[in-house]
Amino acid sequence: MSEERLVLDDETPVTTVTAAQREGGTLRILLQWERQVTARGLQRSTDVHLGCLWETQDRHSGAVQSLGDLLMAPGYGARQVLRLGPRSEEAGEELLVDGRHVDVLRRLVLYLYSTNEQAPDFAALAPHLTVRRRDGSRLQMWAAGAPAGARTCALASVHHVAGDLVVRRENEFFPGPQAEVAAAYGFDDLEWGPGGTTPRTA
DSSP, X not given: OOOOEEEEOSSSOEEEEOHHHHTTSEEXXXXXXXXXXXXXXXXXXXXXXXXXXXXXXXXXXXXXXTTTTBOEEEEETTEEEEEEOOOBTTTBEEEEEETTSGGGEEEEEEEEEOSSSSOOOHHHHOOEEXXXXXXXXXXXXXXXXXXXXXXXXXXXXXEEETTEEEEEEEEEEESSOHHHHHHHTTOTTOOBOGGGSSBOOX
């Protein structure tokens, strides 16, 4: 297994996960952050979470996030392409992408958000995504340079291009909730509930 690591940053913002690197397996996307402790060394709870806007080839769209219990999509029954795992301060929060059915997707936007109206301390948390490919190699990217008051961050986008997945670090911050991320990235058909934090579902 390869231990290769590629960091996506301002100088190298884009890479490709080929069909061979993800075919038949699970693409794992893990959000982690710096552990926060009190003056006595006790762990403090944090409020940064992983979400994902998705769009299928036939232009249906939605979101996967723990807020609102939108934990899997799109698909039917057990055949869900995206599955969000439980979040913990120690392990982080992981999104699983089923490589067997990923061809139904047109694109993804991976975003970070808080569950209340307060802005996360992005500088202290240093949140980052790790994308693990089938061959064991890793892609990593950090949320960096957040302006004061930033509440959400579109950290990465993933585009399905001729069987490959093109991964791009976006690192774009917004002062408002998830609905602002959706509007900025063209998810215009999504309707959002009060506060713009959870999309309405049929």
